[in-house]
Amino acid sequence: MKREIIIGEHRIGPEHPPFIIAEMSGNHNQSLERALAIVEAAANAGVHALKLQTYTADTMTLDIAEGEFFIEDSNNLWQGNSLYKLYQEAYTPWEWHKSIFDRCRELGLVAFSTPFDESAVDFLEELDVPAYKIASFENTDIPLIRKVASTGKPVIISTGMASVAELDETVQAAREAGCHNLVLLKCTSTYPSTPENTNLRTIPHLQQLFDCQVGLSDHTMGTGVAVASVALGATVIEKHFTLSRADGGVDSAFSMEPREMCTLVKETEQAWQALGIVSYGPTETEQPSLKHRRSLYIIKDMKAGDVLSKENVRAIRPGAGLLPKHMDILLGKKITRDVKRGTPLTWELV
Known part of the structure; x- marks a missing residue:
């Protein structure tokens, strides 16, 4: 084209x-x-x-006000006019x-x-x-x-x-x-x-x-x-x-x-x-929003050696922790040091 x-x-x-x-x-x-x-x-x-x-009316039609030169269709916006009269007006x-x-x-x-x-x-x-x-x-x-x-x-x-x-x-x-x-x-x-x-x-x-x-x-x-x-x-x-x-x-x-x-x-x-264009993934203007995705966080104070469970780990916003898809792998693992509630879960902690 x-x-x-x-x-x-x-x-x-x-x-x-x-x-x-x-x-x-x-x-x-x-x-x-x-x-x-x-x-x-x-x-x-x-x-x-x-x-x-x-x-002009003369270049459009003939000055005849009957038959096919007259608009009789009740559904027509211009019903009741001859074509010639309509074009004279318009x-x-x-x-x-x-x-x-x-x-x-x-x-x-x-x-x-x-x-x-x-x-x-x-x-x-x-x-x-x-x-x-x-x-x-x-x-x-x-x-x-x-x-x-x-x-x-x-x-x-x-x-x-x-x-x-x-x-x-x-x-x-x-x-x-x-x-x-x-x-x-x-x-x-x-x-x-x-x-x-x-x-x-x-x-x-x-x-x-x-x-x-x-x-x-x-x-x-x-x-x-x-x-x-x-x-x-x-x-x-x-x-x-x-x-x-x-x-x-x-x-x-x-x-x-x-x-x-x-x-x-x-x-x-x-x-x-x-x-726009065919586009996937974050656009340049979306980049700052990535930090607000869900991720895995420690939700209770924990001691080194405690075991990760659904009682102390949840997928919440913001996005500084590991992706939620890793939850099944992490459950049952021990943490390596003391952590406070609100700590993002990272590989270094397990």
């Missing part, structure tokens, strides 16, 4: 803390001022990147992109986007984005993937709903078109998702299948799933982000608030730190 990918000034890989992406999506609620406030909140929360989505005006990206750079954030058609890729190339993201619903759009991959920039692809065969076709198309830095994101395309439907064990399997880095696009609530993903090898974590869920918006219901995002950044880094 390629060990390291560079996006902006960030190195991404198993040897580095997870790369955290805050997805703004439509949480700006059609206010550039709010969008810029989201950027600042993301930077303050400690994320590494902020991501937009680049489309899209980020293209004329905002430069202002948002500039503010990201000022605050030290990597700024990039998800294009949904080839015209969006051309537009984002004009803004010189450092990477691209492909959404789950577009991971079978092979022409779009080839277009993005041909830029030669790192490509992050969400795997939601895709079969192994579809992913194989996607990854092959990306690599053949020029993508040498690929990250797949395990993703469940429900909004919100549940931990039970997340299947994080897929992460190491994806790594093995496609010999690339794998992360998580997480639509669950809270931080637990993201933290667990790091333990399974996730190097990138993407979460939707808003100033406040109470403010509403198309994605607000499953988006993190600033305090939650700050917690996620810290806890995923701690999870990564905790992975």
Whole structure:
């Protein structure tokens, strides 16, 4: 597996803390001022990147409000809208992109986007984005993937709903078109998702299948799933982000608030730190604790020639005496000199 990918000034890989992406999506609620406030909140929360989505309603679908163009599923967060109306509400005006990206750079954030058609890729190339993201619903759009991959920039692809065969076709198309830095994101395309439907064990399997880095696009609530993903090898974590869920918006219901995002950044880094290496025996920092292990001590005053027994020898803390495993050998032996209660038992005393 390629060990390291560079996006902006960030190195991404198993040897580095997870790369955290805050997805703004439509949480700006059609206010550039709010969008810029989201950027600042993301930077303050400690994320590494902020991501937009680049489309218009017309590049996504047709202005039809019936049949398959209308969302009637009662379990769908956006039920009662036409696709066209939903995308009109959620899209980020293209004329905002430069202002948002500039503010990201000022605050030290990597700024990039998800294009949904080839015209969006051309537009984002004009803004010189450092990477691209492909959404789950577009991971079978092979022409779009080839277009993005041909830029030669790192490509992050969400795997939601895709079969192994579809992913194989996607990854092959990306690599053949020029993508040498690929990250797949395990993703469940429900909004919100549940931990039970997340299947994080897929992460190491994806790594093995496609010999690339794998992360998580997480639509669950809270931080637990993201933290667990790091333990399974996730190097990138993407979460939707808003100033406040109470403010509403198309994605607000499953988006993190600033305090939650700050917690996620810290806890995923701690999870990564905790992975460490395969290690046995005392670490350097554990060395001082060795003296507090159990060991064999004389627990009664004894005279030279007295016999060691369970009445005068016990395994207790601290650890200055012989190891408890020697108890059976020592019982019945005579001591060589007078000793006081609290003396550690050593070979020299028997």
